[in-house]
Amino acid sequence: MIEGPGGREEIPVVRESGMLRLTLLGKNEHARAFQRWVLREVLPSALHDESQYGEEKLRAQKDRASRRSPHHVPRTTLRRGG
Numbered sequence: 001m002i003e004g005p006g007g008r009e010e011i012p013v014v015r016e017s018g019m020l021r022l023t024l025l026g027k028n029e030h031a032r033a034f035q036r037w038v039l040r041e042v043l044p045s046a047l048h049d050e051s052q053y054g055e056e057k058l059r060a061q062k063d064r065a066s067r068r069s070p071h072h073v074p075r076t077t078l079r080r081g082g
Contacts, residue, residue: 001008014022023034 001010003009023031024038026032026035
């Protein structure tokens with residue numbers, strides 16, 4: 001309930017996840033256009049950006065590793081007590 005100019009009003013609230021679910025499962029013209037846009041532009045772009053980020057991260061890790069001393073032992077390989 002919210003207080004509006006005409007008094008108290010009840011308004012429906014839709015969460016973002018619910019709106020996306022309805023839109024992605026919708027059968028009307030607007031929902032279909034949204035589905036095409038997400039599948040043809042948004043997801044491919046996001047996946048491409050993520051793969052580039054992963055490649056850059058891997059390159060940076062290799063670069064850092066190559067600058068270390070040849071006798072450097074990464075912490076993850078050290079074991080305690082044995």
